[in-house]
Amino acid sequence: MHIHIIAGEISGDTHAAGLISELKLQKADLRFTGLGGPKMVDAGGQGILDWVETAGVVGLWEVLKMYSYFKEKLEATVTQVLTEKPEAVIFVDYPGFNLRAAKKLRARGYQGKLLYYISPQVWAWKKGRVKTMAKVLDLMICIFPFEKDFYEKSGLKTEFSGHPMVDRVKTLKRDWPRETGLVGWFPGSRMNEVKRLFPVMLEASQGIRLQVPTVRFAVSAANENLANELRHMADAAGLPEAKRWVEVGTVYDLFQRCQVGAVASGTATLEAACFGLPYALVYRVNAITFAAAKAVVKIKKIGIINVLAQRDVVRELVQADLTSDTLAQEMVSLLTDAAKRQSLEQDLASVVATLGAGGAYTRAAQEVLTILDL
Numbered sequence: 001m002h003i004h005i006i007a008g009e010i011s012g013d014t015h016a017a018g019l020i021s022e023l024k025l026q027k028a029d030l031r032f033t034g035l036g037g038p039k040m041v042d043a044g045g046q047g048i049l050d051w052v053e054t055a056g057v058v059g060l061w062e063v064l065k066m067y068s069y070f071k072e073k074l075e076a077t078v079t080q081v082l083t084e085k086p087e088a089v090i091f092v093d094y095p096g097f098n099l100r101a102a103k104k105l106r107a108r109g110y111q112g113k114l115l116y117y118i119s120p121q122v123w124a125w126k127k128g129r130v131k132t133m134a135k136v137l138d139l140m141i142c143i144f145p146f147e148k149d150f151y152e153k154s155g156l157k158t159e160f161s162g163h164p165m166v167d168r169v170k171t172l173k174r175d176w177p178r179e180t181g182l183v184g185w186f187p188g189s190r191m192n193e194v195k196r197l198f199p200v201m202l203e204a205s206q207g208i209r210l211q212v213p214t215v216r217f218a219v220s221a222a223n224e225n226l227a228n229e230l231r232h233m234a235d236a237a238g239l240p241e242a243k244r245w246v247e248v249g250t251v252y253d254l255f256q257r258c259q260v261g262a263v264a265s266g267t268a269t270l271e272a273a274c275f276g277l278p279y280a281l282v283y284r285v286n287a288i289t290f291a292a293a294k295a296v297v298k299i300k301k302i303g304i305i306n307v308l309a310q311r312d313v314v315r316e317l318v319q320a321d322l323t324s325d326t327l328a329q330e331m332v333s334l335l336t337d338a339a340k341r342q343s344l345e346q347d348l349a350s351v352v353a354t355l356g357a358g359g360a361y362t363r364a365a366q367e368v369l370t371i372l373d374l
Contacts, residue, residue, distance in 0.1 A: 001027070001374065002086040005034040005045065006077065006101065008055040008094035010189050010222065011267040013037030015118055015361075016092040018164055020045050022365035027374055033084065035077065036092075055097070056190055070097060078104045088113040088372055095120030099129065106136045113371055117141045117161075117364055119151070130154040139371050141364050144308065145354055161364040162356025169274045170358060172252045182216050183208065183331055184254045184261030184277070185245070186268055189222035191229060193264055196284045198230055200324050201262060202237045207328030212335055217242070218258060220251040260334040260341065262317075262327060265302055269314070273305050274352050278344045280315040280330045284322050305351050313347045 003023070007016040017039035023030055024044045032040075033047035035055070040048045051073070057066060078101060081089055089105065089112065091098035102114050116133070119142040133140070134156035142148055143163045151158040183205075187197040198219075208215050219242070221227035227248045234242035247254065251268070254261075255275035263272045265283035272279050281303045305313050315330050334341055 001029065001372070002031045002033070002084065003088050003090060003368075004081050004084070004086040005032055005036065005040070005048070005090040005092065006094070006098055007034075007036040007040065007092040008052060008097055010037065010052055010056060012093045012118065013039045013052050015164055016040050016090075017043040017045075018361040019090070019092070019117060019364055019368070022361040023368060026365055026369060033080070033086065034089075035073070055094075057192065073097075074100055074104070077101055078108065081105055082108060082110060086112060088115055088368070090115045090117055090368065093118040093120065099133070102136045103132065113138045115139045115141065115368060115371065117368075118143055119147050130156070139367065141367050143355075143360065144304075145356075146308070159363075159367045160356075161367065162358065162360035163270075164360040165271055165274045166352075166355050167358045167360055168252075168271075173275070174253070174256055176256050178259045179216075179257050180259055181212065181214050181335065182218060182258045183335070184258030184279075185217060185219045186251065186254070186261060186263040186272070186279075187219070187230070187282075188264035188266065188268070189226070191226065193285075194226055194229060195233070197264055197282055197322075198233050199237060200282070200284070200322060200327060202234065202239055202242060203324035204262075204327040204331065205239070205242070207324060208331050208335075211328075211332045215335065217245045218247055218254050219245045220254050221246055221248045222251070224248055260331055262331065265318075270304050273314075273348045274355075276345050276348055278334050278341045278348075280317055280327070280334070282322050282327065283316070283318045285319075305348065308354060309347070309351050313351060314344070 005016055007013050013036050016036055020032055020040060020043040032045035035051050036048045037050055037052035041050060091102060114137050116137050119140055131154055134154040137156060140151050140156050140158040141161050142158060143161060145160055148158045148160040185201040187194045205217055219230055221230055227246050230246050231243040255272050255277045261277050261279040262282050263269050263279045265281050269281050301307055303314055303316055317326055
């Protein structure tokens with residue numbers, strides 16, 4: 001049986017790879033094509049084109065600059081599916097591209113199953129899209145508990161599989177004490193967000209050191225390319241010593257080693273919570289992008305932990321609220337106030353407990369095979 005699967009970001013590559021592995025474990029003769037990343041290819045999707053490095057841009061202006069590229073990819077994807085006629089297409093997160101592909105496939109007569117894994121957060125920005133999704137999709141597999149009821153109200157068959165991060169934490173968890181005075185900077189996995197966030201972190205580092213002279217810093221880089229950019233930015237800021245802070249591929253270790261941290265908005269904020277890191281969320285995009293997002297977003301908070309808790313758990317430093325001073329103040333507060341850190345750790349654990357007990361990819365794979373009658 002042939003399944004076409006599409007992911008467009010590093011996190012999507014990880015989740016899609018987990019799903020592919022489980023599907024092949026339960027049904028070894030499945031064949032995969034599509035768009036994704038290196039993890040999906042390694043998991044058994046030899047027919048998958050690796051494009052996540054290019055596709056994983058963030059922000060309205062950044063996407064508009066690549067409009068022609070995405071338009072061509074979308075048309076090529078739809079044509080490939082209609083030509084090869086896989087039994088199912090699985091869309092993994094990445095809604096800007098994936099929802100358009102789903103609509104085009106249905107409009108052009110695709111008869112196979114259209115399945116969505118890792119629900120797009122339309123509950124935050126475009127609730128009206130749910131009705132369209134209900135008409136187009138055959139199944140939504142969500143990873144947050146409140147999403148099942150939200151989607152099912154529209155008539156879309158929805159299953160809650162649990163969050164994959166719960167399983168990942170179990171395998172990566174180490175019995176390490178947190179290192180006193182170690183601040184972790186997590187500026188994101190995309191070049192454009194790193195360029196906006198890391199300079200603020202560098203400047204905040206100097207402010208923190210004035211108040212906590214024994215403080216140390218560590219910086220997480222998703223790959224060597226980003227690590228080189230971080231080192232270059234440290235030189236440009238007149239802080240060559242910061243080049244020694246940069247670590248590559250150790251993000252989950254740093255989530256456990258650091259006493260506190262600042263994490264770029266996105267998947268990493270949930271990952272940090274699962275590891276119990278007391279942190280602040282940081283977010284800054286192009287002003288046009290932010291204005292456009294603010295016009296459509298229907299929720300007041302952008303951090304998924306705060307959304308799940310329906311209250312402020314982690315501090316959100318967004319756009320104008322994110323300055324070197326506000327970031328330094330929040331880090332110093334977390335470093336020096338043990339009661340505040342402990343309270344935050346307890347709140348994070350309570351929220352994470354709602355995400356399931358594990359086995360997320362296994363349950364997601366079972367849902368896929370069930371709807372395909374396999």
